[in-house]
Amino acid sequence: MDWTELCLISLGSAVVIYYGGKLLLFSRMLFPKLFFPLPRSFFTSLGEWAVVTGASEGIGRAYAFELAKQGMNVVIMSRTKETLDQVAKKISETTGQRVKVIVTDFIKENVFSEIEDQLRSLDIGVLVNNVGMLPSVVPSKFLWSAELDKTITKLINCNVKTMAKMCRITLPGMQNRGRGVILNISSGIASVPFPMYTIYAASKVFVERLSQALQAEYKDKGVIIQAVSPFGVSTQMAAYQKTNLVTLSPEGFVESSLQYIRAGDKTYGSICHMVLGWLLRSIPLTILYSESMLQSLQDYVKKKGVENASMAAKRATSENNVNKN
Structure with a gap:
C-alpha cells in the first residue's frame, strides 16, 4: 500500500467517523425521554418557585402553566396587569399552585x-x-x-438587557444552592445572519452566545443554562399561524422543549425545528440573501397575516352571533 492510498483511506475513515458521530448524536434527539430522562421530582427539587418573563400569552404563558403542573409556584411577569391576573387565576385554579404577579415593562430603562x-x-x-x-x-x-x-433602544432593552439582568438577579441564588435551571428563549432565525429581521435576529444571537458562555462558567456549580431556539410557534409574534407539522402550539412546543433540558447548552426544542435549523444552515447564503428570496419571504408573511386576520374576524363575528342568541 503506497502513501497516497494510505492517506485516502485515513481521510475516508475520518469522514465516516465524523459523520457517524453526528448521526449518533442526532439519533439521541429522537428519543429525549430515553437519552435525557428527568425524574418526576426534577423541577420541584430545583426550588419552590419558577419565574417566567413575558408570561401573559404564548410561549411564556405555556411555560408558566407547565411548570405549575410540575408542582412549582410561579412568578409571572409582563406589562399588562389585567391579562396577568387572568393567567394567574387560571393557573391557580387549574394546578393549585401559588402565583405571584409582577407588572413591569421591560422596554423601559430602570425596572430591575x-x-x-x-x-x-x-x-x-x-x-x-x-x-x-x-x-x-x-x-x-x-x-x-x-x-x-x-x-433599537426598545428592542435592546427588551431582548438583550432584560435577559442579562434577570440572569444577574437569579443566578447568584442558584449558584449558592448548587441547583437551578435558566432557559433563555432565542429564535431559530438566529442560526444565520437573517436579513429583513436584522436587529431581531442579531439580538437572539446575543441570547444564544451569553447562554452558552454562562453554561460553561456555571455548569460545575449545578446550574443548567440553556438557549431554546424555536422556529414557528403559533403566538401573537407569529400572527397566530395555524398549527401544523412545523408551526407548533405554545403548549406543544413547551412540552417538547422541556424534554431537552439535559441535551446541551442549546436546543431547538423539537425535532421538526431541529431539522429546520439544519436546512436553514445548509442553504447557500447567496440564495438566502437574493432579492427574489427576500421579496418572496415578505410577500408570504403579508399574505399569511391577511389570512389570519380574516379568520380571526370571522371567529369574532361567529362568537358574537352565538352570544346574541
Whole structure:
C-alpha cells in the first residue's frame, strides 16, 4: 500500500467517523425521554418557585402553566396587569399552585431594582427568560423601520438587557444552592445572519452566545443554562399561524422543549425545528440573501397575516352571533 492510498483511506475513515458521530448524536434527539430522562421530582427539587418573563400569552404563558403542573409556584411577569391576573387565576385554579404577579415593562430603562426586591425572598429554581419584541411581524429592511432609533433602544432593552439582568438577579441564588435551571428563549432565525429581521435576529444571537458562555462558567456549580431556539410557534409574534407539522402550539412546543433540558447548552426544542435549523444552515447564503428570496419571504408573511386576520374576524363575528342568541 503506497502513501497516497494510505492517506485516502485515513481521510475516508475520518469522514465516516465524523459523520457517524453526528448521526449518533442526532439519533439521541429522537428519543429525549430515553437519552435525557428527568425524574418526576426534577423541577420541584430545583426550588419552590419558577419565574417566567413575558408570561401573559404564548410561549411564556405555556411555560408558566407547565411548570405549575410540575408542582412549582410561579412568578409571572409582563406589562399588562389585567391579562396577568387572568393567567394567574387560571393557573391557580387549574394546578393549585401559588402565583405571584409582577407588572413591569421591560422596554423601559430602570425596572430591575424593583423586580429584584420582589424576588429576593423566593427560593427560585427555574428562570424562563421569554420576554421579547419583534419590531414588525412583516419582514422589512433595517432602515425601513418606523422610528428606528426608538425601536433599537426598545428592542435592546427588551431582548438583550432584560435577559442579562434577570440572569444577574437569579443566578447568584442558584449558584449558592448548587441547583437551578435558566432557559433563555432565542429564535431559530438566529442560526444565520437573517436579513429583513436584522436587529431581531442579531439580538437572539446575543441570547444564544451569553447562554452558552454562562453554561460553561456555571455548569460545575449545578446550574443548567440553556438557549431554546424555536422556529414557528403559533403566538401573537407569529400572527397566530395555524398549527401544523412545523408551526407548533405554545403548549406543544413547551412540552417538547422541556424534554431537552439535559441535551446541551442549546436546543431547538423539537425535532421538526431541529431539522429546520439544519436546512436553514445548509442553504447557500447567496440564495438566502437574493432579492427574489427576500421579496418572496415578505410577500408570504403579508399574505399569511391577511389570512389570519380574516379568520380571526370571522371567529369574532361567529362568537358574537352565538352570544346574541
